[in-house]
Amino acid sequence: MANDRLRTAMLAVNLTVDDLAARVGVDPKTAARWISNERVPHRGTRHKILAVLGGREEDIWPSLASDSRPAPTESELVHLYPSRSAITGAGWEALLAGVQERMDVLVFSGAFLVEQYNFVPLVRAKAAAGVRFRLLVGDETALAVKQRGIEEGTPGGLEGRIQLMRRYLADVVELDGVEVRTHGEILYNSLYRFDDDLLVNGHAFGALAGQSPVMHLRRQPNGQMWQHYMKSFERTWTAGVPEKPQESV
Structure with a gap:
């Protein structure tokens, strides 16, 4: 291995x-x-x-x-990046290309995935190969989204990027194995799961998500950190509203 x-x-x-x-x-x-x-x-x-x-x-x-048998809180942490933008393009591409079973995403927008890493064609190709996707993006009408835009210093901008991302994802929502939902929760972390790898992008008041630190975790038996963040994902996923092809923006 x-x-x-x-x-x-x-x-x-x-x-x-x-x-x-x-x-x-x-x-x-x-x-x-x-x-x-x-x-x-x-x-x-x-x-x-x-x-x-x-x-x-x-x-x-x-x-x-x-x-x-190192402590899970130590062995789970693969790398700590000072910001999301510190992860190289090659790093993102390796994680995206390496997905074989499941990819989960929890964001408000996440439009950078489409704009920088050709995400929609990748979803099509991976879904055809049996990979399952659960993609959670913001509801641009939610109060939490509007407040986050104000805190970032981009009032109105975040809502527009969410609309853009929902439009992109409308092209894959009908695919087998691809589920897209929207949420209006306060988002303390953006989460990107690639099989057994998880990127946790913390949010900070007054800063863009791309400027904030990212933890790269790898799933371990009884890993406490992995379970902690994935429970957060599951709660948000359960509360999310499914996107349907005929209702796509």
């Missing part, structure tokens, strides 16, 4: 295998074996890798931790 944690950490700082090999001082073939998990770097080399990528040894090589 490939070392996805190492791969994700490299994507986060926009490094290729060749780049990492050059920074650490090894042959690219050796670095490739780290990704494929054929080989675990020696202790000294691991320290060099962490100096380049940041993070902790147990985050990238959890099997090396002294406790073979």
Whole structure:
């Protein structure tokens, strides 16, 4: 099984295998074996890798931790980004392309997915391959949406972007395996689930979502953080209003 944690950490700082090999001082073939998990770097080399990528040894090589069953609150956290915009395009593309079973999204707008990552064709292709999508976007008439726009300093702008996103999603709502709902809840976090990976984008008063930190979590047995945020998603999903093709905006 490939070392996805190492791969994700490299994507986060926009490094290729060749780049990492050059920074650490090894042959690219050796670095490739780290990704494929054929080989675990020696202790000294691991320290060099962490100096380049940041993070902790147990985050990238959890099997090396002294406790073979690390606390879920530690093992779940793959990476902490200072802002959503700090996640590279390659990082988003890897998560989107890697979805094989389920993708869940909870946002107000999320229009950047369409504008930057060709999201609608991806949904079509993935749904045809059996991937299930649950997409929760805001109701632009809700008080929580209007208040959030004012807090962001973009009164009216958020409502327009939600309308735009709903129009895009109207093109896929009729597909098997794709469900779209709207909500009017106060949104404390935007959530993006890609199978067993979850991005939690916190919201801060007076700041755009793209300016706020993001936690990259990976699902672990009895993982408390994963369960915490996915329970929030499920509650919002249950309260959401299904979009129907004939009612699409």
